[in-house]
Amino acid sequence: MTDAAARIGTLQRIALKIFLDEETVLDPRDVIPVFHRWIQTSAVDGLLIDVADYSHMTSGPSVLLATHEGYYAIEQSGGRLGLQYARRADQEGELADRLHAAARTLVKAGRLLETNDTLDGRVRFRGDQLECLANDRLRAPNRGETMEAFRPTFERLLSTMGPDDDWSLTQEIDERERFSVLATSDSGAALDLLEARLR
Amino acid sequence: MSWKDTLGARIPDDLGREIDTYENQIALKRQGKIDDKVFAETRLRRGAYGQRYDNGQRNDGTGVKLLPFPSDGQTKGPDTVWDAPGMQRIKIPFGGLTADQMDTLANLSEEYSDGVCHITTRQDIQLHFVHIDDTPELMRRLAAVGITTREACGNTVRNVTACPLSGVCRDETFDVTPYAEASMHFLLGHPDTQDFGRKFKVAFSGCREHACGLVNMHDFGGIAVTREVNGTIERGFEVYVGGGLGAVPHEAKLFDPFLTEEEVLPTLQAISRVFARLGEKRNRARARIKFLVAQLGIDEFRRLVKEERDALAPDERWSAYLDDVPAQGERPLHAGAPLETAPNSGAFQTWVGTNVYRQRQAGYVVATITLSLGDLSGWQLRRLADLARRFVGDAIRTTVEQNIVLRWVREADLPELHRELDSIGLAQPGAGTVADITACPGTDTCKLGIASSRGLAAELERQLVDQMSSLDESARNLRIKVSGCFNSCGQHHISDLGFYGVSRHASGHVVPHFQVLLGGKWVENGGSYGLAIGAVPSKNIPEVVRRVTSRFVEERLENETFYDFASRIGKRTLKEILKDLMAIPGREERPDFFRDWGDPREFGIGDMGVGECAGEVVSLTEFDLAGAESQVFEAQLALEENDPTRADQLAYGAMLQAAKGLIKTEFIDISDEPTQIVMEFRTRFYDTEVFFDKYARGKFANYLFRRHEQPGPATERDTARRLIEEAQLFLEATHACQARLASMPSPPKAGSAPSPGGVQ
Numbered sequence: 001m002t003d004a005a006a007r008i009g010t011l012q013r014i015a016l017k018i019f020l021d022e023e024t025v026l027d028p029r030d031v032i033p034v035f036h037r038w039i040q041t042s043a044v045d046g047l048l049i050d051v052a053d054y055s056h057m058t059s060g061p062s063v064l065l066a067t068h069e070g071y072y073a074i075e076q077s078g079g080r081l082g083l084q085y086a087r088r089a090d091q092e093g094e095l096a097d098r099l100h101a102a103a104r105t106l107v108k109a110g111r112l113l114e115t116n117d118t119l120d121g122r123v124r125f126r127g128d129q130l131e132c133l134a135n136d137r138l139r140a141p142n143r144g145e146t147m148e149a150f151r152p153t154f155e156r157l158l159s160t161m162g163p164d165d166d167w168s169l170t171q172e173i174d175e176r177e178r179f180s181v182l183a184t185s186d187s188g189a190a191l192d193l194l195e196a197r198l199r
Numbered sequence: 200m201s202w203k204d205t206l207g208a209r210i211p212d213d214l215g216r217e218i219d220t221y222e223n224q225i226a227l228k229r230q231g232k233i234d235d236k237v238f239a240e241t242r243l244r245r246g247a248y249g250q251r252y253d254n255g256q257r258n259d260g261t262g263v264k265l266l267p268f269p270s271d272g273q274t275k276g277p278d279t280v281w282d283a284p285g286m287q288r289i290k291i292p293f294g295g296l297t298a299d300q301m302d303t304l305a306n307l308s309e310e311y312s313d314g315v316c317h318i319t320t321r322q323d324i325q326l327h328f329v330h331i332d333d334t335p336e337l338m339r340r341l342a343a344v345g346i347t348t349r350e351a352c353g354n355t356v357r358n359v360t361a362c363p364l365s366g367v368c369r370d371e372t373f374d375v376t377p378y379a380e381a382s383m384h385f386l387l388g389h390p391d392t393q394d395f396g397r398k399f400k401v402a403f404s405g406c407r408e409h410a411c412g413l414v415n416m417h418d419f420g421g422i423a424v425t426r427e428v429n430g431t432i433e434r435g436f437e438v439y440v441g442g443g444l445g446a447v448p449h450e451a452k453l454f455d456p457f458l459t460e461e462e463v464l465p466t467l468q469a470i471s472r473v474f475a476r477l478g479e480k481r482n483r484a485r486a487r488i489k490f491l492v493a494q495l496g497i498d499e500f501r502r503l504v505k506e507e508r509d510a511l512a513p514d515e516r517w518s519a520y521l522d523d524v525p526a527q528g529e530r531p532l533h534a535g536a537p538l539e540t541a542p543n544s545g546a547f548q549t550w551v552g553t554n555v556y557r558q559r560q561a562g563y564v565v566a567t568i569t570l571s572l573g574d575l576s577g578w579q580l581r582r583l584a585d586l587a588r589r590f591v592g593d594a595i596r597t598t599v600e601q602n603i604v605l606r607w608v609r610e611a612d613l614p615e616l617h618r619e620l621d622s623i624g625l626a627q628p629g630a631g632t633v634a635d636i637t638a639c640p641g642t643d644t645c646k647l648g649i650a651s652s653r654g655l656a657a658e659l660e661r662q663l664v665d666q667m668s669s670l671d672e673s674a675r676n677l678r679i680k681v682s683g684c685f686n687s688c689g690q691h692h693i694s695d696l697g698f699y700g701v702s703r704h705a706s707g708h709v710v711p712h713f714q715v716l717l718g719g720k721w722v723e724n725g726g727s728y729g730l731a732i733g734a735v736p737s738k739n740i741p742e743v744v745r746r747v748t749s750r751f752v753e754e755r756l757e758n759e760t761f762y763d764f765a766s767r768i769g770k771r772t773l774k775e776i777l778k779d780l781m782a783i784p785g786r787e788e789r790p791d792f793f794r795d796w797g798d799p800r801e802f803g804i805g806d807m808g809v810g811e812c813a814g815e816v817v818s819l820t821e822f823d824l825a826g827a828e829s830q831v832f833e834a835q836l837a838l839e840e841n842d843p844t845r846a847d848q849l850a851y852g853a854m855l856q857a858a859k860g861l862i863k864t865e866f867i868d869i870s871d872e873p874t875q876i877v878m879e880f881r882t883r884f885y886d887t888e889v890f891f892d893k894y895a896r897g898k899f900a901n902y903l904f905r906r907h908e909q910p911g912p913a914t915e916r917d918t919a920r921r922l923i924e925e926a927q928l929f930l931e932a933t934h935a936c937q938a939r940l941a942s943m944p945s946p947p948k949a950g951s952a953p954s955p956g957g958v959q
Contacts, residue, residue: 060576
């Protein structure tokens with residue numbers, strides 16, 4: 001096992017993001033009451049703590065649901081609005097298990113937004129793209145060796161999400177940024193199907 | 200695998216050892232070998248703060264719910280659950296940052312926080328939602344780029360601040376940066392600064408006239424001055440002590456009109472020793488040095504400090520740095536060059552008009568990066584570091600207005616810099632205008648927040664940004680500052696329009712309000728504090744801003760400042776303008792008034808049941824509270840009319856009336872006799888701790904007791920002013936107590952005979 005593989009194998013702080021489709025017009029502030037309602041009803045995974053409104057910002061999280069394990073956020077990095085789930089607390093299991101669990105948590109939350117009454121069905125996520133990033137520059141420096149070490153595990157997740165899809169991976173090139181990979185497939189499944197596949 | 204191993208020698212030995220010790224203390228606390236209070240102060244002294252809901256409970260809008268953190272009973276301080284997220288404050292002395300430090304801060308925000316860096320009103324940086332277990336590694340990464348979080352919180356010397364234009368300002372006497380830096384190094388961890396009863400804040404300013412140094416609100420503030428001695432220009436400082444905002448603001452007192460530069464550090468040391476020796480230790484509410492100065496009087500305080508100074512053993516550090524002062528200062532990255540042809544772009548022109556300051560050095564300007572609510576993302580901070588490297592090197596400062604400035608920008612580079620800032624979402628214009636609103640974290644993350652300061656500030660900003668182009672210039676240049684509570688972290692006292700969060704009780708529900716303060720001075724180092732006009736429901740505050748600014752634009756005399764305007768038309772008139780906005784509409788009619796900005800939950804503790812009997816008594820109580828509010832207002836007017844004795848009596852009367860109103864919830868036949876009111880209040884509400892606030896405990900009650908014990912009314916303006924502030928706080932505490940009583944399922948019956956004992 002390479003050093004990079006050993007390092008990435010201990011990675012815990014994984015964040016995954018799905019993107020809103022082109023037709024969705026969403027004011028992130030509309031999600032604030034939804035997140036509060038999720039806390040009241042324990043609608044999503046985790047110990048849900050509070051909602052932070054960063055909708056005044058032009059980059060990064062816009063509205064954030066803080067949990068003990070990490071956070072959910074309507075996120076706007078790169079000018080692309082989407083839903084991100086960032087895991088911070090340690091989990092048991094192999095990296096592949098942790099990645100799978102994070103994806104399941106994210107897709108479940110995405111489905112809840114898509115079907116939320118107060119959002120009137122305005123929210124649709126595209127199933128053909130998934131961004132994964134590592135909030136840990138020690139275990140996952142943004143270098144080619146990290147990509148090579150991470151690729152098999154990530155591709156395993158992608159093959160679960162889209163077994164018949166042809167996924168291409170693009171790594172963020174700036175070494176100072178977090179290690180991140182954008183996976184894009186030639187076709188995308190709806191979130192309900194992804195949810196079933198990840199169950 | 201750890202950052203400790205990876206960074207190795209890049210972590211300075213002394214900082215590395217300190218952080219190792221801190222990490223050991225964390226381990227010992229986990230083993231139960233350190234007392235809760237001791238550990239809390241330990242982590243606070245390293246900048247690791249608590250955060251809202253860290254007691255493990257939260258009202259989710261349907262009631263108070265437990266947050267079952269997996270901490271297994273572990274705590275990191277009294278009533279503070281181990282696994283609850285906290286806030287990490289990072290000291291940035293005089294706001295000075297390097298590009299490499301910005302890179303690290305950006306990385307830390309992403310890896311340990313929520314990806315957001317927050318600039319504070321004292322030039323610090325704060326990260327929220329940080330787990331305590333992550334703090335040692337976070338601190339090591341900071342140490343590797345020369346930043347320590349030591350003494351960022353706790354009863355210590357906090358961040359030493361300075362004007363962000365120091366060294367490039369057109370109006371300064373000289374650059375105060377070297378003195379701020381030397382003070383920070385000298386005082387950090389100094390044995391004489393380790394035994395304070397409360398925090399100690401130091402600031403330096405290059406001039407008297409502008410606000411940016413805020414000397415008037417600091418425990419120790421130095422304004423750069425010079426004098427000529429035998430044909431030689433000598434540098435020194437006009438030194439002020441005992442200023443402070445907080446719950447009871449004090450304007451600083453002149454300590455020395457000319458303290459030579461050689462005497463700055465020994466005087467700071469002597470003041471520290473006097474503060475440690477004589478400052479209050481048990482009662483936190485009276486422990487800031489401002490209370491000691493007020494208690495001793497400035498002359499006696501000065502005498503004690505001089506005496507202490509004379510007894511100090513010489514220390515070569517006092518003056519060792521002075522030899523290097525002339526050579527210190529930033530070097531421009533590029534040769535200065537004027538802007539020959541400005542782009543014909545409205546966005547660029549608008550940005551230059553508000554965000555660019557021409558330096559005293561020809562060909563250079565300071566560019567301000569306006570940060571909405573002081574926030575920027577980790578990615579933006581890293582990109583901004585890149586721009587700094589390209590345009591100015593390490594000439595970067597944070598500001599007390601929660602912005603970042605790039606200094607030594609070659610004027611000719613402005614169009615390109617603006618384009619680049621725009622590409623990373625940081626070219627927002629409006630720095631230093633009415634739309635550039637300062638706000639503390641408030642209820643978003645602060646445990647003490649009462650109302651949503653950030654929610655209000657964001658709403659005001661949204662509205663004002665839209666109106667900026669049509670606003671009269673006089674209104675555009677006003678300042679708005681918002682705090683979530685009376686503790687003044689948003690510096691609401693020193694703005695034209697200031698607001699701080701309070702609550703009011705109506706129809707069995709708690710309604711978010713903001714106390715309105717008008718006429719503070721954002722000039723002359725925060726030269727005068729605004730006084731409260733009255734509490735207005737939070738949702739009416741945008742209309743308050745609209746009305747007050749419109750009136751100002753319509754009626755101001757030529758060149759009249761808002762401070763002068765407010766003084767001229769008087770607080771009575773200002774209150775009249777806002778009077779109808781102070782009413783709380785019915786819940787059916789305006790349910791939004793019962794929720795805070797940006798928060799759909801019912802404000803406060805939610806569904807309060809009020810019994811029939813209590814309803815009657817509450818109305819009597821509210822009648823007294825309203826009367827007390829009027830008296831406080833009258834007291835302010837008396838002070839304006841330069842009648843401190845009457846102001847004192849009215850403020851005292853207000854406290855008595857509020858106390859009487861509360862007593863009526865138990866004993867309806869309470870007389871108007873002050874001694875009986877105080878005695879009954881003490882017995883029923885103080886001794887029983889019914890009046891006690893969770894955090895402030897009984898401190899507001901002590902304001903009444905102390906005034907009652909005084910032999911006669913105050914004759915000095917400062918004393919009367921303080922009493923008015925105290926009366927206002929006593930009144931807020933009475934409102935809060937009344938709300939707590941109303942929420943109890945079985946409120947006490949009115950009309951019972953006087954008796955000891957209190958509400959059960």
